[in-house]
Amino acid sequence: MSAAQNIPTRNRDGASAVTNSFDPSTSPTATFTSPSNSFSHRASQSSSTKQLKPFNTQDVKVLLLENINVTGQDILRQQGYQVEALKSSLPEDQLIEKIKDVHVIGIRSKTKLTAKVLEHAKNLIVIGCFCIGTNQVDLTAAANAGIAVFNSPFSNSRSVAELVISEIIALARQLADRSMELHKGIWNKVSAGCWEVRGKTLGIVGYGHIGNQLSVLAEAMGMSVIYYDVVNLMSMGTAKQVPTLKALLEGADFVTLHVPEIPETQNMISTEQFGYMRKGSYLINASRGTVVDIPALVEAMRSGKIAGAAIDVYPNEPAGNGDYFNKELNTWAEDLRSLKNLILTPHIGGSTEEAQSAIGVEVADALAKYVNEGSTVGAVNMPEVNLRSLTADEPNHVRIIYIHKNVPGVLRRVNEVLGEHNVDKQMTDSRGDVAYLMADISNVNQRDIASLYNSLEDLGSRVRTRVLY
Numbered sequence: 098m099s100a101a102q103n104i105p106t107r108n109r110d111g112a113s114a115v116t117n118s119f120d121p122s123t124s125p126t127a128t129f130t131s132p133s134n135s136f137s138h139r140a141s142q143s144s145s146t147k148q149l150k151p152f153n154t155q156d157v158k159v160l161l162l163e164n165i166n167v168t169g170q171d172i173l174r175q176q177g178y179q180v181e182a183l184k185s186s187l188p189e190d191q192l193i194e195k196i197k198d199v200h201v202i203g204i205r206s207k208t209k210l211t212a213k214v215l216e217h218a219k220n221l222i223v224i225g226c227f228c229i230g231t232n233q234v235d236l237t238a239a240a241n242a243g244i245a246v247f248n249s250p251f252s253n254s255r256s257v258a259e260l261v262i263s264e265i266i267a268l269a270r271q272l273a274d275r276s277m278e279l280h281k282g283i284w285n286k287v288s289a290g291c292w293e294v295r296g297k298t299l300g301i302v303g304y305g306h307i308g309n310q311l312s313v314l315a316e317a318m319g320m321s322v323i324y325y326d327v328v329n330l331m332s333m334g335t336a337k338q339v340p341t342l343k344a345l346l347e348g349a350d351f352v353t354l355h356v357p358e359i360p361e362t363q364n365m366i367s368t369e370q371f372g373y374m375r376k377g378s379y380l381i382n383a384s385r386g387t388v389v390d391i392p393a394l395v396e397a398m399r400s401g402k403i404a405g406a407a408i409d410v411y412p413n414e415p416a417g418n419g420d421y422f423n424k425e426l427n428t429w430a431e432d433l434r435s436l437k438n439l440i441l442t443p444h445i446g447g448s449t450e451e452a453q454s455a456i457g458v459e460v461a462d463a464l465a466k467y468v469n470e471g472s473t474v475g476a477v478n479m480p481e482v483n484l485r486s487l488t489a490d491e492p493n494h495v496r497i498i499y500i501h502k503n504v505p506g507v508l509r510r511v512n513e514v515l516g517e518h519n520v521d522k523q524m525t526d527s528r529g530d531v532a533y534l535m536a537d538i539s540n541v542n543q544r545d546i547a548s549l550y551n552s553l554e555d556l557g558s559r560v561r562t563r564v565l566y
């Protein structure tokens with residue numbers, strides 16, 4: 098990343114702070130203007146307990162994609178940020194153009210923030226995934242560029258669990274087929290191959306937030322629950338952990354997948370695994386599309402081994418509503434569409450009013466706290482670092498955020514720079530190759546800020562420097 102980025106920093110007089118402000122080659126006066134106006138922004142706060150906002154918040158540009166809930170949009174607008182909200186995702190070329198300009202981006206599961214896209218995101222300081230999954234973001238590339246990533250770890254878990262419960266019964270009773278037939282005017286009253294779920298065994302692969310909820314709901318319907326997870330976990334109710342995926346597949350009437358998209362879960366359910374499943378059993382995938390080998394599923398359903406399936410997620414998903422789900426996107430799409438007792442849903446596991454509004458609040462709050470105060474609590478790719486908010490009765494304080502390479506000797510050099518001031522509080526932590534330092538220093542005047550900033554930027558270990566307040 099070049100130093101000449103338009104990243105907002107605090108301007109003492111509250112004037113526009115996005116002026117190539119961190120380029121050491123530009124005059125510091127362009128950034129840190131008019132000492133006589135120092136702290137006028139702060140002085141305007143009426144209550145000494147009121148939290149301060151750094152820099153000119155209306156300079157912060159936010160791009161929200163994929164129809165992010167109005168609760169999240171409102172929180173970001175109330176901060177004074179410039180918010181542009183689009184209904185769908187963007188193709189890579191358009192995303193690269195748009196991302197060049199923004200400081201904050203909010204996405205859901207479809208927008209791919211790859212290393213290539215992030216290379217163009219010169220002003221970006223933070224990414225909000227308004228969903229659970231973060232597999233769509235190159236988390237390491239983001240951390241190495243000093244971009245924090247936040248998500249909402251469990252706000253839609255219950256919604257997914259409830260969808261899966263509905264699908265277990267729908268598959269057992271061939272509900273989707275009966276409904277489609279009657280839509281076409283065909284009366285087809287059958288009981289062959291239709292079952293109660295009471296007394297059947299549900300096998301949960303991945304016993305995390307969603308798997309847990311599901312376990313409780315399934316037992317309440319009289320099902321037995323077994324689960325497989327790579328870590329040893331406490332069982333809910335009378336559920337039993339099994340030692341291998343094979344044991345789970347052999348023991349379950351219904352198999353439901355709730356693992357993240359990682360290399361180990363790629364095609365986790367393929368021909369060999371369908372071979373282990375009980376004849377006439379069912380498969381549900383509401384995790385990620387890459388977890389199931391779809392041609393193998395088609396084969397297993399055509400052979401009668403699998404009596405039904407519900408699929409909510411796909412290896413390639415259309416960018417937005419109304420787009421086609423067919424051969425142009427996925428070679429096997431027509432095969433899926435031709436199968437009986439196969440429920441196809443357009444990635445709606447987390448799509449409820451409750452989940453979306455809770456996610457909107459949770460992620461937007463985390464973004465604002467990061468932009469305004471530098472707090473990384475809840476970040477998925479950075480160490481979690483926080484200091485209490487500065488208040489109006491702490492005049493002439495500056496908060497330094499220094500994201501740097503995790504190499505020996507950096508803290509000594511940073512503290513040599515900060516040491517000329519009173520360091521009131523400081524916290525630092527590292528995660529992988531990246532470390533995050535937060536320090537509040539007092540008795541700082543206008544000229545000191547420019548010099549502090551430039552000295553930190555000049556250290557070879559620097560990933561990103563921010564000066565707040």
Ligand SMILES: NC(=O)c1ccc[n+]([C@@H]2O[C@H](COP(=O)([O-])OP(=O)(O)OC[C@H]3O[C@@H](n4cnc5c(N)ncnc54)[C@H](O)[C@@H]3O)[C@@H](O)[C@H]2O)c1
Pocket residue numbers: 229230250251253254257302303304305306307308325326327328355356357358361362383384385409410444445446447448
């Ligand atoms: N369809 C949707 O709309 C929707 C909504 C929310 C989440 N999701 C997906 O569901 C996934 C699970 O969500 P969650 O909140 O329960 O996640 P979670 O992190 O709480 O739980 C995932 C569990 O999977 C386990 N796991 C990881 N790798 C495994 C492996 N190889 N074998 C077995 N277990 C493994 C983990 O140990 C963990 O317990 C998310 O990663 C997301 O991709 C989809």
Ligand SMILES: O=C(O)[C@H](O)COP(=O)(O)O
Pocket residue numbers: 205206207227228229230231253444445446447448
């Ligand atoms: O990761 C998630 O939370 C789910 O897959 C939901 O994604 P969505 O917000 O894009 O529907």
